[in-house]
Amino acid sequence: MSGRKRMVALLRTAVCSLLDIKYPIIQGGMAHVGTAELVSAVCNAGGLGIIGTGHYPPEWVRQQILQTKKLTRRPFGVNIALTSPYLKQISEIIIGEKTAVVSTGAGNPSEFVPGFKQAGIIFMPVVAGVAAACRMEKAGADIIVAEGMESGGRIGETTTLALVPQVVDAVKVPVIAAGGIADGRGLAAALALGAQGIQMGTRFVCSTECAAHHGYKQKIVAADDAATMVTHRTTGYPLRTLRNKLSEQFEELEKAGVSKADLDLFDRDRMYLGLIEGDLEEGALLSGQIAGLIRDIKPVRDIIEEIIAQAEAVIARLHAAGK
Ligand SMILES: Cc1cc2nc3c(=O)[nH]c(=O)nc-3n(C[C@H](O)[C@H](O)[C@H](O)COP(=O)(O)O)c2cc1C
Numbered sequence: 001m002s003g004r005k006r007m008v009a010l011l012r013t014a015v016c017s018l019l020d021i022k023y024p025i026i027q028g029g030m031a032h033v034g035t036a037e038l039v040s041a042v043c044n045a046g047g048l049g050i051i052g053t054g055h056y057p058p059e060w061v062r063q064q065i066l067q068t069k070k071l072t073r074r075p076f077g078v079n080i081a082l083t084s085p086y087l088k089q090i091s092e093i094i095i096g097e098k099t100a101v102v103s104t105g106a107g108n109p110s111e112f113v114p115g116f117k118q119a120g121i122i123f124m125p126v127v128a129g130v131a132a133a134c135r136m137e138k139a140g141a142d143i144i145v146a147e148g149m150e151s152g153g154r155i156g157e158t159t160t161l162a163l164v165p166q167v168v169d170a171v172k173v174p175v176i177a178a179g180g181i182a183d184g185r186g187l188a189a190a191l192a193l194g195a196q197g198i199q200m201g202t203r204f205v206c207s208t209e210c211a212a213h214h215g216y217k218q219k220i221v222a223a224d225d226a227a228t229m230v231t232h233r234t235t236g237y238p239l240r241t242l243r244n245k246l247s248e249q250f251e252e253l254e255k256a257g258v259s260k261a262d263l264d265l266f267d268r269d270r271m272y273l274g275l276i277e278g279d280l281e282e283g284a285l286l287s288g289q290i291a292g293l294i295r296d297i298k299p300v301r302d303i304i305e306e307i308i309a310q311a312e313a314v315i316a317r318l319h320a321a322g323k
Contacts, residue, residue: 010315011187011308013196014174015143019101019122020075022046023308024197025187026176027204027300028126028145029053029079029103030153030286032275033212034204036064040071041209041300050077050103054271058089065097075100077124082107095119103145105154106237110139126178126199128156133167133175143174145199150180152202152288155230155238161193168194182290184310188318191311202288207300213278216285217297225292235260240288245281246270 013024025047027038031054039049051068053061061078068076078099080090091112094102101122109125116123117140125136126145133144146167148160156163160179168175177190178199190198204210206217219242231250232239241247253263267284274283 010191011311013191015176015196018143018174019048021048023304024176025304025307026050026077026145026178026197026199028147028178028199028201029077029105030201030205031055031081032271033210034079035211036067036071038204038207038210038300039064039068039076040074041207042204042304043068043072043074043076045301045304047304048075048077048101050079050101052079053084053090054081055084055086058086058093061086061090062093062097065093065099069097077101077103077122079103079105080109081105082109087112091115094121113140124176127167128163129158130163130166130170133171137171137173141171141173143176143196144171145176145178146195147199148177148179149230149238149240150289151178152205152228152240152286152291155179155240157238161189164190164193164195180288180290182293184307184312185314186290187307187311188314191315201286202290203294203303204300205287206294206297207303208298209300212275214297215278215280216275216283219280219285220287220291220294221297223287223291223294225289227291228287228289232263235263239284240286241274242285242287242291244283244285246274246284 023046027042027049029050029052031052034052039051042049051064078094102116103124122142124143125141126147127133146164148163149155164177174196176197176199177195181198182203187198205212228240229243230238230240231247234254270284273279274285
């Protein structure tokens with residue numbers, strides 16, 4: 001086998017066959033911005049795209065699924081927020097439409113898992129700790145996404161570098177690394193930790209196809225390694241965003257001991273305001289720490305091809321160094 005072929009074979013991990021994708025690259029579900037255009041672009045470029053459903057109503061979710069089916073013939077996923085008031089109806093739509101994959105965030109999805117499994121849908125929960133990974137494996141997870149606290153959005157407390165190998169050792173199903181990955185070095189590192197692939201969010205926000213507001217994308221491009229902060233710890237759902245007027249005000253309110261109900265009120269619709277309407281001071285600008293590495297906005301296909309080429313080069317270099 002030639003050197004190049006060997007590299008490509010190395011990147012064709014177990015999740016590539018399980019998910020029927022060319023490259024082990026997943027675009028994580030992202031509320032508001034992970035819509036049909038981005039999802040289908042990722043699938044058409046050889047990865048797995050996932051629709052983010054947030055707290056959107058069931059009809060919106062159905063339309064997104066139908067639109068994605070129009071734009072790609074490849075398999076794709078749907079991410080459900082276990083805090084959604086429409087959880088039951090959305091689960092029924094996913095089963096009815098037979099999407100290939102369902103992913104879930106924090107919470108207990110076990111009530112819905114048997115329905116997904118019976119329909120032949122791959123269940124791929126996102127976890128932030130080893131105990132949750134074991135619980136999800138028992139509940140029927142086919143793949144586990146281990147997400148470190150470097151990530152954009154809702155986070156846990158453990159870093160990707162520490163979390164991924166511990167989850168790999170604790171479960172038998174394939175593990176995907178998420179949080180703090182935006183290039184081929186990150187993919188190679190994830191494979192070295194025992195993961196079978198990567199899930200990215202922040203890198204895909206800065207793609208041409210993503211529905212996010214241009215001003216928000218540009219703020220990620222301009223960000224450095226220290227540009228994000230974590231708020232919402234007092235609510236039990238820590239959130240990583242770019243530092244701005246809103247996040248600093250929120251931090252002050254938390255320090256002052258404002259009640260969860262008042263914080264919720266203060267917070268209402270802030271994600272839509274930031275991510276879609278592009279209010280860079282009053283809106284919530286979800287972003288991971290890896291923002292500092294992202295220097296451009298470009299088509300999804302270029303993002304994915306560059307990551308694969310760089311991962312191959314990194315692995316080849318390490319291999320050569322060991323000879
Ligand atoms: C704008 C944005 C919105 C997100 N929304 C969700 C969501 O609705 N559900 C979810 O499970 N994860 C969500 N995430 C997390 C991503 O799916 C992904 O796991 C994470 O971004 C990976 O870390 P990275 O940002 O360092 O790439 C979101 C992330 C971002 C940046």
